[in-house]
Amino acid sequence: MIETVTRPHRDNLVRWAAQRPEVLVLSADLTASCEADGFRDAYPQRFFSLGMAEQNMMGFAAGLAREGFFPYIHTFAVFITRRPYDQLAMSIAYPNLPVRMIGFLPGITTPGGVTHQAIDDVALMRVIPNMTILEAGDATDVESMLDVAQAVNGPVYVRQLRGEVPRLFPANAPLQFGQARVLSRGDDLCVLSSGICTEEAMRATAALAACGVSISHLHVSTLKPFDDPQISAAIAGARHGVIAMENHSIIGGLGAATAERMAEEGIGKRLIRIGLRDRYAHGASRDYLMREYGLDAMALVRAAEDLTGQPLEISEADLAAVRLGTLQAADKTEDL
Amino acid sequence: MNPTDPTSSGNEQRQQVARIADAVRRRVLEHTLKHNGGYLSQACSSAELLATLYLRIMRLGPSQAPLTPRPFAGVPAADNPHAFTGADYNGPKAPDLDRFIFSPVHYALVLYSLLIELGRLGPDALDAFNRDGSTVELIGAEHSPGHEVTAGSLAQAISQAGGIALARRLRGEPGRVWVFMSDGEFQEGQTWEAFAALTHHRIGNLGVYIDANAQQCDGAMDEVSTIEPLAERLRAFGAEVHEVDGHDSDALTAAAEGFGNGDRPLAVIARTDPCRGIERMRERAPKLHYVRFKSDAEFKAYEQLLYKMRAQEASANAASHTASSQTTLGHTG
Numbered sequence: 240m241i242e243t244v245t246r247p248h249r250d251n252l253v254r255w256a257a258q259r260p261e262v263l264v265l266s267a268d269l270t271a272s273c274e275a276d277g278f279r280d281a282y283p284q285r286f287f288s289l290g291m292a293e294q295n296m297m298g299f300a301a302g303l304a305r306e307g308f309f310p311y312i313h314t315f316a317v318f319i320t321r322r323p324y325d326q327l328a329m330s331i332a333y334p335n336l337p338v339r340m341i342g343f344l345p346g347i348t349t350p351g352g353v354t355h356q357a358i359d360d361v362a363l364m365r366v367i368p369n370m371t372i373l374e375a376g377d378a379t380d381v382e383s384m385l386d387v388a389q390a391v392n393g394p395v396y397v398r399q400l401r402g403e404v405p406r407l408f409p410a411n412a413p414l415q416f417g418q419a420r421v422l423s424r425g426d427d428l429c430v431l432s433s434g435i436c437t438e439e440a441m442r443a444t445a446a447l448a449a450c451g452v453s454i455s456h457l458h459v460s461t462l463k464p465f466d467d468p469q470i471s472a473a474i475a476g477a478r479h480g481v482i483a484m485e486n487h488s489i490i491g492g493l494g495a496a497t498a499e500r501m502a503e504e505g506i507g508k509r510l511i512r513i514g515l516r517d518r519y520a521h522g523a524s525r526d527y528l529m530r531e532y533g534l535d536a537m538a539l540v541r542a543a544e545d546l547t548g549q550p551l552e553i554s555e556a557d558l559a560a561v562r563l564g565t566l567q568a569a570d571k572t573e574d575l
Numbered sequence: 576m577n578p579t580d581p582t583s584s585g586n587e588q589r590q591q592v593a594r595i596a597d598a599v600r601r602r603v604l605e606h607t608l609k610h611n612g613g614y615l616s617q618a619c620s621s622a623e624l625l626a627t628l629y630l631r632i633m634r635l636g637p638s639q640a641p642l643t644p645r646p647f648a649g650v651p652a653a654d655n656p657h658a659f660t661g662a663d664y665n666g667p668k669a670p671d672l673d674r675f676i677f678s679p680v681h682y683a684l685v686l687y688s689l690l691i692e693l694g695r696l697g698p699d700a701l702d703a704f705n706r707d708g709s710t711v712e713l714i715g716a717e718h719s720p721g722h723e724v725t726a727g728s729l730a731q732a733i734s735q736a737g738g739i740a741l742a743r744r745l746r747g748e749p750g751r752v753w754v755f756m757s758d759g760e761f762q763e764g765q766t767w768e769a770f771a772a773l774t775h776h777r778i779g780n781l782g783v784y785i786d787a788n789a790q791q792c793d794g795a796m797d798e799v800s801t802i803e804p805l806a807e808r809l810r811a812f813g814a815e816v817h818e819v820d821g822h823d824s825d826a827l828t829a830a831a832e833g834f835g836n837g838d839r840p841l842a843v844i845a846r847t848d849p850c851r852g853i854e855r856m857r858e859r860a861p862k863l864h865y866v867r868f869k870s871d872a873e874f875k876a877y878e879q880l881l882y883k884m885r886a887q888e889a890s891a892n893a894a895s896h897t898a899s900s901q902t903t904l905g906h907t908g
């Protein structure tokens with residue numbers, strides 16, 4: 240069974256920042272909601288409350304970064320990527336400053352409705368030159384983010400998870416920059432998933448495997464740069480095609496990056512993008528929205544049926560019954 | 576002069592606001608208990624302010640919307656003719672009627688509760704609160720009852736209201752536009768850009784009521800990022816500014832008297848108490864933004880308080896029924 244970790248970012252940030260006096264946290268009135276309250280209480284002299292004024296916060300971060308500090312911005316993903324977009328592009332990304340933007344509530348993980356649901360943040364950040372984009376899919380990813388982000392020479396956007404986060408990957412196997420995690424190998428289909436969709440995909444891939452469908456499943460946490468050769472190899476080896484599954488619009492995110500990659504490399508295969516189909520969401524529970532917008536395990540089963548041309552007798556009950564153990568990456572030694 | 580219902584005196588109106596504000600607090604507390612969490616301090620700070628706007632300040636017609644909230648009909652899109660806004664709960668749009676723009680939409684439960692007390696929503700409307708597929712959302716959006724614009728990315732509503740006010744002026748309409756805002760929204764640059772534009776374009780048909788409860792998510796605004804001196808700042812931007820006790824319905828009403836024919840926007844800073852009517856909440860200060868009960872004992876204590884509020888309300892209602900005849904609630908046009 241999967242272990243659930245409570246507020247992994249909160250504790251990790253306090254621990255990780257202890258011996259790094261150059262690391263600062265900037266907050267826009269969502270300190271506890273973004274699990275930065277532990278840092279604020281532990282290192283008050285390195286915590287700066289900038290109020291609900293995100294555009295200005297980007298500029299302050301830029302100035303601090305120019306002076307050699309490492310500002311870690313904490314707010315909801317929408318309030319990083321929408322409101323202060325020009326500021327982050329011109330003040331931070333253009334000069335390639337090492338500002339780390341930790342964005343919470345990715346996609347439809349919040350009932351806060353359209354204003355709180357970051358369904359376009361990956362797309363918005365991908366088109367910004369110099370930007371690196373990371374996305375967490377489990378507690379191990381969450382705990383890896385600070386080390387990985389800090390090693391990047393330039394601005395980093397982290398699509399982070401908060402609260403109760405499942406641990407899908409071993410705690411001692413942190414995320415490797417630019418490398419997908421290979422969760423299974425197979426030659427019928429290639430499934431690329433990111434963020435919370437990976438757990439959902441794992442429900443489906445287990446059921447699909449039981450029906451004899453052989454799947455290469457890769458969990459992608461580095462969305463930009465998107466140049467992991469494992470991904471090309473898995474796509475090339477998939478007889479029936481590729482499914483990309485993400486908690487984001489199908490435009491501009493993982494599925495789009497996959498399509499660009501396939502076209503450029505001349506891999507002529509079908510691709511099904513699972514994600515929000517160019518439509519805003521609304522306030523409701525995560526499970527409800529995942530079903531309504533077709534981001535759930537059943538959506539992956541339908542896509543697999545479409546690509547294989549084979550009706551698979553998998554019911555909602557079968558998917559609900561899938562129990563997930565902690566996953567060992569299929570091949571941890573593969574190094575590139 | 577703001578025409579109020581000629582059949583009821585100022586005294587009766589004041590009492591009506593007080594009664595309805597108490598009922599709003601009681602209802603929000605009920606739902607905070609039911610869901611073990613809620614925006615309770617916002618009800619405490621804004622109950623009189625919102626009730627006064629609906630009962631004594633805004634000229635609104637009767638609700639055009641069903642008592643039972645409509646289910647969510649999909650997001651606005653060219654291929655979705657079914658999308659709607661919740662503005663029809665505030666009456667029809669007509670040249671001489673006012674418009675209401677609700678900005679800090681995490682106060683949604685307060686507005687829904689008020690609409691129930693005013694008879695604009697049915698008594699069971701909150702059964703749909705925060706339910707999947709419902710418009711009665713936790714954070715209101717434009718399809719939510721009483722809402723007209725999507726404002727949850729805060730400080731965007733005032734600019735949209737500015738556009739609406741400008742359009743109304745272009746059409747020569749006498750009706751005014753009222754915006755309800757939280758004080759946290761005065762940290763966003765957009766609010767100040769809006770005031771600059773409103774005064775530059777001499778928009779004198781838009782009034783803003785600010786629930787200045789001095790609170791935000793992280794705690795006291797003074798600690799997070801101060802906006803004071805707010806009145807002086809707003810005056811410097813060219814607005815007509817009034818600073819009043821936000822629980823004093825007469826003072827709130829007086830600030831709007833005669834407004835609508837000049838060439839400056841109105842800003843009423845309603846100084847409010849985020850614990851008004853629920854004294855027990857003070858022990859949670861400075862973290863009042865979202866109340867979730869920490870223990871069984873605390874839950875029970877608030878439950879007892881709810882019973883007390885219900886009993887007081889019942890006796891007050893009994894007294895008022897014998898004292899005066901009913902007036903049409905929330906319809907002062």
Ligand SMILES: Cc1ncc(C[n+]2csc(CCOP(=O)(O)OP(=O)(O)O)c2C)c(N)n1
Nearest residue numbers: 268291727728729757758759760790791792
């Ligand atoms: C642009 C934007 N930034 C951040 C938030 C998250 N947020 C919701 S309410 C709030 C501030 C709460 O303070 P205030 O607006 O004064 O409301 P109150 O304290 O009365 O609840 C914040 C920062 C938001 N909704 N919009």
